[in-house]
Amino acid sequence: MNMSKTTDNIEIRTVSRIIKGMPATDGAGVELTRVIGQPALNTLDPFLLLDAFRSDKPEDYLAGFPSHPHRGFETVTYLLEGRMRHKDNAGHEGVIEPGGIQWMTAGKGIVHSEMPEQENGMLEGFQLWVNLPAENKMDAPSYQEYAAEHIPVEAREGGIEVRVISGQTSQGTTGPVVQPLTDPLYLDVRVPAGQTFVEPLPTSHNAFIYIIHGPVEVMGESKQVLQLVRDDLGVLADGDAVRLSTGEHDAQFLLVSGKPLRQPIARGGPFVMNTQDEIKQAFDDYRHGRF
Ligand code: FE
16 A cells, blocks of 8 residues: 555655635634634644734734633744734743744643734734643643744755754754654745655654645645645645655745644633543633632
């Protein structure tokens, strides 16, 4: 069945599904695209949600995400353009700038706001939710925050650039964010026209690509060539490595993988636990100011 086995015995991960994001409104009225965490792709263990936002219309983003809680997982915000101010109930505050990452481990609970630090212009970025194992859901909250200048850019042949936010590439570049519980790889990859990008991924990890601009060509499950365009998410099938090619146009995409937790998931709005009782407890704790 290894239709994509090559002579050197590397099995290329095909794209098993192409997911189109769903328009959604969240926070106090922010218009975004929900890519993971919607009917077409409820989860991609350990990833619980992926929101993409891109707008230069202030009415789409100005309302922001005022004070709200989280428990049981991590929120990962990566900005391409624009600025977001975050502030939590433990006195942690800052601004995420273009190219910057905020990897927030909500753990047992945090109450925070995420508000645009701008009144006009483009706001573009992503929020990914990464699950925590049952035994770590009630850990103390923590942050890993890095501005663009602290995210290494790996330069490859053919003008390919890889921004390494988390994990290590096959060429040895290591990103600043560390999370041994799910061992995530989070790359922002820019590939000029007419090039091919290949990268090994841990075989047992779930993985996806999200096209920021394209198109890119990848192999489908029956060995046909698929074209993924802007805002397509490609779920990668089992295998050892991903391979993507560009045609006439430059492309940019996120490449993300992580170790699946294979545990029951109970969702309740901003809380993700293992059982409904734990969700009830989270709402109760929040209502009674125990965050
Ligand atoms: Fe939040």
